[in-house]
Amino acid sequence: MAYEKEKEIAIAAVTGAALLCQEVRRQMVPEAMAKQDRSPVTVADFGAQAVVCKTLRELFPNDPIVAEEDAAELKTAAMAKPLQQVSQYVQAIIPEATPETVTRWIDYGNGSVGPRYWTLDPIDGTKGFLRNDQYAVALALVEAGEIKVGVLACPALTIGDTTGILFIAVRGAGAVMQPLSGGSAQSIQVAASIDWAHFRFVESVESGHGNQEQQSAIAQAAGITADSLRMDSQAKYGAVAAGEAVLYLRLPSPKSPDYREKIWDHAAGVIVVEEAGGRVTDMTGRPLDFSQSAKLVNNRGVVVSNGEIHDKVLAALQ
Ligand SMILES: Nc1ncnc2c1ncn2[C@@H]1O[C@H](COP(=O)(O)O)[C@@H](O)[C@H]1OP(=O)(O)O
Numbered sequence: 001m002a003y004e005k006e007k008e009i010a011i012a013a014v015t016g017a018a019l020l021c022q023e024v025r026r027q028m029v030p031e032a033m034a035k036q037d038r039s040p041v042t043v044a045d046f047g048a049q050a051v052v053c054k055t056l057r058e059l060f061p062n063d064p065i066v067a068e069e070d071a072a073e074l075k076t077a078a079m080a081k082p083l084q085q086v087s088q089y090v091q092a093i094i095p096e097a098t099p100e101t102v103t104r105w106i107d108y109g110n111g112s113v114g115p116r117y118w119t120l121d122p123i124d125g126t127k128g129f130l131r132n133d134q135y136a137v138a139l140a141l142v143e144a145g146e147i148k149v150g151v152l153a154c155p156a157l158t159i160g161d162t163t164g165i166l167f168i169a170v171r172g173a174g175a176v177m178q179p180l181s182g183g184s185a186q187s188i189q190v191a192a193s194i195d196w197a198h199f200r201f202v203e204s205v206e207s208g209h210g211n212q213e214q215q216s217a218i219a220q221a222a223g224i225t226a227d228s229l230r231m232d233s234q235a236k237y238g239a240v241a242a243g244e245a246v247l248y249l250r251l252p253s254p255k256s257p258d259y260r261e262k263i264w265d266h267a268a269g270v271i272v273v274e275e276a277g278g279r280v281t282d283m284t285g286r287p288l289d290f291s292q293s294a295k296l297v298n299n300r301g302v303v304v305s306n307g308e309i310h311d312k313v314l315a316a317l318q
Pocket residue numbers: 039040124125126128203204205206208209210231232233234253256259265
């Protein structure tokens with residue numbers, strides 16, 4: 001099958017990173033360090049990025065990686081203690097890790113969007129991670145602007161009897177989920193609109209990451225009467241792909257109308273939903289454009305659906 005090696009390496013890398021995140025949550029109350037944009041980052045974000053970037057670089061030395069974090073601040077004297085912690089957590093996954101190698105591995109993620117690149121969010125939903133809610137490790141491979149492979153770990157997500165889900169998709173080959181702790185893969189499909197129990201929508205917990213008022217108005221216009229499920233991170237894409245909800249709305253927040261979505265916040269989730277039979281566009285109906293830069297400069301808002309209700313949602317947005 002095409003992209004077999006990429007898929008296997010991505011699964012190994014993301015699983016290692018997710019284990020690291022779970023260990024951090026088990027062993028300490030992760031503290032938020034503030035980045036320059038005032039958004040939070042933790043030792044787990046840095047550690048997860050080191051694990052994934054090190055694994056990818058070894059197997060695909062020529063592929064750029066466009067990842068959320070970078071190690072510049074972590075290298076400063078004031079950060080010696082958190083760096084030591086990052087290094088210890090990475091060591092549990094990759095024994096040769098030291099503070100020096102770990103910062104180098106993190107900075108492998110400073111690559112640029114090009115004809116073929118990986119994009120990584122080592123922890124998507126850091127605020128959810130800190131609140132003990134949902135978060136995800138999200139990795140995707142993009143070629144010529146088209147997402148080819150996506151692997152999305154959701155360690156806190158429960159579907160059926162399983163908590164800790166790994167979503168995997170390869171372009172043209174469908175999407176599966178499997179227990180993060182190991183076990184067999186199961187093919188996934190979005191829910192049909194007649195599936196009333198799942199005819200509901202998902203949105204962010206953080207009100208500043210969307211427009212909750214408009215989101216509920218649009219969902220209602222599409223015939224959804226149930227309350228939204230609020231969850232952090234790309235776990236929302238997983239919920240739509242696995243048929244737990246039929247719609248995910250992320251409309252520009254009135255508080256940050258000029259915010260542009262980042263590629264790592266969407267790429268893995270998009271291919272998982274598309275390969276599960278769903279549809280993803282921006283709020284004007286355009287496909288998300290992953291060919292430009294780390295930001296989705298050509299898109300505003302994101303609409304993720306089971307496909308069936310997509311045009312109705314777009315019409316309500318016009
Ligand atoms: N104004 C905003 N609008 C939409 N998304 C945002 C905004 N500010 C931050 N984000 C991003 O939302 C993501 C989390 O989404 P969710 O609320 O669905 O879990 C984070 O990756 C975060 O990026 P960042 O990590 O740069 O803060």
